[in-house]
Amino acid sequence: xxxxxxxxxxxxxxxxxxxxxxxxxxxxxxxxxxxxxxxxxxxxxxxxxxxxxxxxxxxxxxxxxxxxxxxxxxxxxxxxxxxxxxxxxxxxxxxxxxxxxxxxxxxxxxxxxxxxxxxxxxxxxxxxxxxxxxxxxxxxxxxxxxxxxxxxxxxxxxxxx
Amino acid sequence: xxxxxxxxxxxxxxxxxxxxxxxxxxxxxxxxxxxxxxxxxxxxxxxxxxxxxxxxxxxxxxxxxxxxxxxxxxxxxxxxxxxxxxxxxxxxxxxxxxxxxxxxxxxxxxxxxxxxxxxxxxxxxxxxxxxxxxxxxxxxxxxxxxxxxxxxxxxxxxxxxxxxxxxxxxxxxxxxxxxxxxxxxxxxxxxxxxxxxxxxxxxxxxxxxxxxxxxxxxxxxxxxxxxxxxxxxxxxxxxxxxxxxxxxxxxxxxxxxxxxxxxxxxxxxxxxxxxxxxxxxxxxxxxxxxxxxxxxxxxxxxxxxxxxxxxxxxxxxxxxxxxxxxxxxxxxxxxxxxxxxxxxxxxxxxxxxxxxxxxxxxxxxxxxxxxxxxxxxxxxxxxxxxxxxxxxxxxxxxxxxxxxxxxxxxxxxxxxxxxxxxxxxxxxxxxxxxxxxxxxxxxxxxxxxxxxx
Numbered sequence: 001x002x003x004x005x006x007x008x009x010x011x012x013x014x015x016x017x018x019x020x021x022x023x024x025x026x027x028x029x030x031x032x033x034x035x036x037x038x039x040x041x042x043x044x045x046x047x048x049x050x051x052x053x054x055x056x057x058x059x060x061x062x063x064x065x066x067x068x069x070x071x072x073x074x075x076x077x078x079x080x081x082x083x084x085x086x087x088x089x090x091x092x093x094x095x096x097x098x099x100x101x102x103x104x105x106x107x108x109x110x111x112x113x114x115x116x117x118x119x120x121x122x123x124x125x126x127x128x129x130x131x132x133x134x135x136x137x138x139x140x141x142x143x144x145x146x147x148x149x150x151x152x153x154x155x156x157x158x159x160x161x
Numbered sequence: 162x163x164x165x166x167x168x169x170x171x172x173x174x175x176x177x178x179x180x181x182x183x184x185x186x187x188x189x190x191x192x193x194x195x196x197x198x199x200x201x202x203x204x205x206x207x208x209x210x211x212x213x214x215x216x217x218x219x220x221x222x223x224x225x226x227x228x229x230x231x232x233x234x235x236x237x238x239x240x241x242x243x244x245x246x247x248x249x250x251x252x253x254x255x256x257x258x259x260x261x262x263x264x265x266x267x268x269x270x271x272x273x274x275x276x277x278x279x280x281x282x283x284x285x286x287x288x289x290x291x292x293x294x295x296x297x298x299x300x301x302x303x304x305x306x307x308x309x310x311x312x313x314x315x316x317x318x319x320x321x322x323x324x325x326x327x328x329x330x331x332x333x334x335x336x337x338x339x340x341x342x343x344x345x346x347x348x349x350x351x352x353x354x355x356x357x358x359x360x361x362x363x364x365x366x367x368x369x370x371x372x373x374x375x376x377x378x379x380x381x382x383x384x385x386x387x388x389x390x391x392x393x394x395x396x397x398x399x400x401x402x403x404x405x406x407x408x409x410x411x412x413x414x415x416x417x418x419x420x421x422x423x424x425x426x427x428x429x430x431x432x433x434x435x436x437x438x439x440x441x442x443x444x445x446x447x448x449x450x451x452x453x454x455x456x457x458x459x460x461x462x463x464x465x466x467x468x469x470x471x472x473x474x475x476x477x478x479x480x481x482x483x484x485x486x487x488x489x490x491x492x493x494x495x496x497x498x499x500x501x502x503x504x505x506x507x508x509x510x511x512x513x514x515x516x517x518x519x520x521x522x523x524x525x526x527x528x529x530x531x532x533x534x535x536x537x538x539x540x541x542x543x544x545x546x547x548x549x550x551x552x553x554x555x556x557x558x559x560x561x562x563x564x565x566x567x568x569x570x571x572x573x574x575x576x577x578x579x580x581x582x583x584x585x586x587x588x589x590x591x592x593x594x595x596x597x598x599x600x601x602x603x604x605x606x607x608x609x610x611x612x613x614x
Binding site: 038039040041042043044064066067068115117151 | 260
């Protein structure tokens with residue numbers, strides 16, 4: 001008899017939806033991000049978008065600044081890094097935090113966390129690379145986002161198409 | 162301990178002398194030429210330090226130097242020192258540990274360029290928590306069913322402490338007032354049949370046997386505790402306590418003055434388990450009347466005074482999967498007396514919207530001397546196991562929790578006539594806890610299917 005034990009939960013295919021953070025990011029960048037960059041202490045940003053249809057997307061960045069070269073290195077965790085000048089950091093960071101997705105606009109909630117504490121979640125975040133499951137476990141991202149311990153929530157918005 | 166904690170912090174930060182040079186993720190290590198702090202010390206500390214100098218000009222220099230030492234010691238506690246190579250990743254982790262240590266309301270770190278390439282000055286801007294007096298009060302009431310002859314046992318307890326000018330939850334308040342009041346009553350202490358279970362016949366009369374048990378009565382305790390300045394990851398303390406116990410039946414009482422001195426070691430905030438360990442010496446001097454006095458059999462009774470010194474080890478730890486605390490005090494005099502307890506709650510997780518846990522606890526008393534142990538049989542073990550179900554919620558701006566425990570307990574003891582005794586019961590408890598900014602209050606009601614003593 002065929003055993004279905006190994007097939008625990010369905011792995012949902014990623015139904016990505018587009019989120020453009022840039023229009024609402026400029027003020028935040030001047031007020032919060034630039035001072036932190038200039039402090040010289042690296043920091044992390046986590047953007048999470050939860051769609052009304054239950055899909056969750058997230059992007060984690062690490063931002064580091066070289067005081068002598070005055071260059072900002074932005075690493076999208078799990079993907080790659082790029083170095084730009086301080087003047088170009090605003091465009092670069094907001095594009096890195098945005099989600100290019102399907103053309104259909106979805107009602108969603110977006111949160112931007114500063115220095116989130118994810119512990120295991122960060123490892124799962126790094127390993128799943130865009131899917132909502134890791135192995136046989138389905139991650140409750142809605143609960144995870146609610147429970148995330150963070151230094152600060154920089155941005156919280158609801159978007160209705 | 163300091164070296165161990167430093168090494169532990171280094172491990173947790175992922176730092177080692179090898180990794181500083183060979184960290185391939187970040188190719189630009191930085192050399193710390195200097196460390197500077199603002200707001201890291203209480204303003205009153207500066208004033209206190211200034212009193213050590215007779216000349217204002219010298220005082221200004223001296224106080225500045227001492228505050229600088231304090232600043233460098235603070236960073237050293239978190240694994241970073243002057244004239245050290247660090248990577249940007251190390252600074253990121255330092256920022257994380259400082260913020261999550263909860264020692265300060267806010268911490269802002271920054272680096273400034275020094276004269277040489279890749280040389281920096283590390284600057285920390287600290288904001289202390291505001292000083293607030295915090296009140297903790299715990300009340301409980303329990304009833305244990307007894308038979309018609311012995312009656313039920315009713316126990317009430319009110320204890321707590323007042324932390325004067327506490328800054329934050331983690332930092333110990335400089336002065337703490339503690340109190341503990343208990344009252345335990347039953348129609349009869351123990352039935353004669355229960356006393357003789359498993360024991361031998363003695364030459365004492367029936368009334369004397371019952372009188373020797375005598376666990377009903379009331380107990381009151383107040384104390385003042387001084388926590389000295391926390392400069393490192395440990396805090397020295399000193400406590401003065403006063404106890405009074407009155408045993409019902411023959412109206413005897415005991416009075417105790419106690420003094421305790423020790424050190425509290427604070428756990429590394431980066432470790433998955435937040436912990437605190439305490440080493441202390443407790444000296445208790447008590448005066449008793451009547452048969453409350455502990456005398457060898459056959460030597461009669463009367464007024465007596467004794468002095469006993471205990472060495473104590475206690476601790477508490479909390480992680481995502483477990484809460485635990487333990488206490489063990491052992492006499493360092495010729496007579497063997499010790500007491501202690503271990504309480505562990507394993508957090509099993511959320512199921513059907515409720516948090517579940519499995520708890521075990523054990524209390525041991527040998528040679529009950531201190532008044533807090535006189536309400537109950539001497540030389541006792543009390544073991545409990547329980548299942549806990551509860552839920553946290555927020556109401557009226559405060560965190561609240563409601564828990565229900567259901568479990569089984571076993572009370573094993575011997576009394577002064579050396580009769581052995583063992584009783585078990587099933588019990589249930591309903592507890593409500595509220596955590597607000599200025600106070601924590603808990604109320605608990607328990608019911609036991611059978612009297613334990």
